Amino acid sequence: MNRSIRLFLIANLFTITVAKAQQPNIVWIVSEDNSKHYMKLFDEHGVATPNVESLAKDGIVFDRAFSNAAVCSAARSTLILSTFGPKMATHYHRAEGKVTLVNGQDMFPAFLRKAGYYTANNAKEDYNIKKPEDVWDDSSKKATWTNRKTGQPFFYVYNIETTHEGRMHFTKETMNSTKTITNPATVFVQPNHPQTELFKYSNAYYRDKIVQMDTEVGEVIEKLKKDGLYDNTIIFYYGDHGGVLPQSKGYLNETGLHVPLVVHVPEKYKNLSPLASGTRTNAFVSFVDFGATVLNLAGVEIPKVMDGKPFLGKNITTKTLDKKDETYGYADRFDEKYDMVRSVRKGNLKYIRNFEPFNVNGLMNEYRYKQLAYQEWETLYKQGKLNKDQSKFFEIKAVEEFYDVVIDPFELHNLASLPEHQSNLKKMRKDLNCWMESMPDLSLYPEFYLIENAIQNPIAFGKEHKKEIQKYIDIANLEVLDFDKAAPKIEKFLKSKDQWERYWAMIAATSFGDQAKSLTDAVQSAMDSETENINKLRAVEFLSIVAHQNTTKSLANIVYAAKSDTEALLILNAVVLLKDYYQKQPVAIDVTKMDKKVAANDQVQRRLAYLKK
Template sequence: MKYRLLIIVMFVCFNSVLKAQQPNIVWITSEDNSKHYMKLFDEHGIETPNIERLAKNGIVFNNAFSNAAVCSAARSTLITSSYGPRLATHYHRAEGKVTLPNNQTMFPAYLRKAGYYTANNAKEDYNINKPDDVWDDSSKKATWKNRKEGQPFFYVFNIGTTHEGTLHFSEETMNTTKTNTNPNSVFVQPNHPQTDLFKYTNAYYRDKIQAMDAEVGAVINKLKDDGLLENTIIFYYGDHGGVLPFSKGYLTETGLQVPLVVHVPEKYKNLSIFNAGSQTDAFVSFVDFGATVLNIAGIEIPKTMDGKPFLGDNIKEQTITKRNETFGYADRFDEKYDMVRSYRKGNLKYIRNFQPFNIDGLMNAYRYKQMAYAEWFNLFKAGQLNKTQSKFFETKAVEELYDIEKDPFETNNLADKEGYQAELKTMRKTLISWMECQPDLSFYPEFYLLENAIQNPVEFGNAHKKEIKSYLNISNLALLDYDKASSKISKHLTSNDPWKRYWALIVCTTFAEKAKAFIPQIENIMKSDTQLINRMRAAEYFGVTGLKDTTKDMIETVYQSKNDTEALLILNAIALQKDFYQQYNFSINTSKINKKLLENKLISERVAYINSK
């Protein structure tokens, strides 16, 4: 009996020692930062002494990526270690939150179950119904100090100093507030106007980055003061790119490529294949972060996660150093819709625009609070931009290909260049395969997913994998010469499946006037389709091409809509017609709109903008 008791005591003690040896893990997250504005990563960046100090004994990841370029979509990827299009968590901001399957949860829950104290200070911004077992504390008062004695902890500290909203300054601010950074010394990227406002905005933003850096230093100092620094693995990273124009919300590198520095103390050097003070060009993405934290903590990574760890036990150097791929996704950003996917491999970046007639510079109320956005648009309308600067306000190519090393701001599309066709086809094939495997739920309109898939998007996707593949195949008709695509378009315009008709209409609009042979079918859909959104897509075809004035038809679909996200998508198409293409004048009678829809701020703001002169 005594012998048995001794074994139990020894086992408990051994278990306690093991738990004591588990590293603390801290994430310091700054909002709206790509790597391009920090000297540690880019010659045009500002000095960040605290982050640079962390890097001296840490690892600098030169190729770290957010898979989504906006807050809630990026954070939903982080917290699940799973791709957004598979979970339907990639719309910003969620009009309806997703319920995760029973066999999947947010990764901190696995840490808690293993004995970790989990604390988040304080931003969540998930597009998911949060389970109860994720955080011990998620609040502005959350700290590691409330854990049990000797208990390992996972702590997230969010810094909002660089958030997009801080660049919503006024003309008075610009005239009265002098920046620490000299506006005449900053680099203004080549696709931006080289104006005083853009120079000031760049300088102002760099000042905010330095203020953020001081907050990073404060967290590190608290860990040091508490004697925890040598027991804690620290991640510093930006929560996605941004926030100068054409970054946050877009699948540019300034929207996706984030700064990442990881400090691994000497006692845990066995958990890293990288030497202290080193840099790596290995690709890591947000989808990998949760899996990496679990691996560091010695917790088995659930098969439901898409991510692959890059730190922790059993990581082979040759595997990590060969990583050179990442995927990106963008859909709705507030009231602005677009569907874009990206795939980067090494220096080459492939972008697939599924609705290339959507203009990147389309009005977005929150985005255009930044004076630089408004000035850029005004200069475009005045004809005062060069070809590179005007691209933001013009129709897009179906496919884009860039050499990021030679062209970091993606100004020279190589997709139609003779020497790049082999790479283009290979990258196209890889992206298509990835979207099929997800499967990518965006081939259904968002409102349909909210009505039919929100309670279990994964199960819905798996059950409709065949249909999603067929919609993807229809969308890819836009990659063919029109003569080769036309017979298949005709078939799908008269399909019994409404979403085949939906994608056939989008392909017609992509081909524009080349598809005018289908005018009778498109008119028939506009007048009598069972899906209101298809009637809008048909009317949109005529608006984009200018073959017929369908302003009344488009407005009528607004009046008939009873669904928030359906109405937002319709209003997106109307805003396109107002500002681009035929620049029609629209007058929407708010008394004819479903009253419940007008309670949605995004809808009321969009309607007000459309009605403005």
């Protein structure tokens, strides 16, 4: 090899080595289950978090950062794929069927790893996805950056459980024996909650957990500094979704979606941020964008299969951020509790679409109701001791909700029916429909059907059924019309040969409540000729909620006919709903008449235990 070629190769090797060395390390410090509302850095009612605040002085505060889902596994599945959950069927909490990734889909750390990064996760995963082999170099409670090769850039996730919902499952004995640092007498209790001693204590107790969490954030930062890495590392601190006080985690309120986010960008990487240190921005950023942003910061090409758009890194300018002014949210099944809700926030305005408005927010969920505050809230409602705002959680929802969340941060005053808001409401309704159709949103099919037909290749399933899904969205949107206009169309779809057109026609009919009594004969006729068990359930819901019939025997038979655990879960959700809020009659379920495998499912057993109790 002659001298010139050798020098050329050495020079190129040096260039590649320098380029690798210049790739930033990236760290995510993630606190579980806390929205921005409990931290003074983001909210006047929050507590001081000096370590996060110190990171903010040297970084960027994102005042409008959002999870797209309000519960852990759905939120984390969005994060790890940088793709909307309803498009991938990854949006049901703790999915009974894990989604398979095909056709270029992968968890984004796999792309970092292929680009030479060391990837470590400590330690929570909780994805609704069959995990490929190439994602993490280490994912365990011992995972750290120290095991990488010398000079190798790393991506590291550190998860803090201190603020998780489970920490709020304290007992009355704890309340009587454990004094909080935060003063319960002066702590803020949001106005839709009862202003009781228990709610005050719960708020104080949780804020103490926020302070404890902040200490743990500081420990990670100190370790980076001790290892001489702080000035070479871009650090994200954020909460993994909202929560955990009642009606936050699991709900598309701001308390369920609006998260704290601070990003520290070292001086040597200032070219990767359009914003200076110590800056606050109102640019909207969502979890769907986080993975794409990390890839962009690392100089890794963003796969076209991702929905996310980067908000930091190469080619991101202040104009890019100024254009980011909206976020989308989704909620479906949380453990054994089903609902289907979508949201869009644009600027100060928030639009929420309840596809099954007869599903009451306060419906029993075993894990949620371990929290004493939930238990007391329900008891006070049953005793008639709550005001209008506090009672809303246990009552039928509006099909559409519309709020100015700056004026009304706890979404108490629904503006959807006011004439002066119709223009904005209709625009945001259209935006939401376009977003759902563009994915397309797979929730227009029940979860059990997706498990049987879609999770091996959800993208292909969505493309194949896009026109049908658009049609089902149109039928569901009959709910927003005046009943006189919607009724003849509903009656037509009740006779459709397409089982899912019939399914959504029955849901739409039920959404009108007592207005829809004139459809009773049509629904009864549809039920008498119905061959699909789940459609019989939807007809029974109508006959119970709208026609006020006692349907307990029919409900039991529908439970016995369930062929899968997720089908049974959806049916039992309706059984509990009707028992607790509508016909208020006990439903006797003989477990011996159920499919044995179905009856053995943990979440099915929770519903059965509650019904028996």
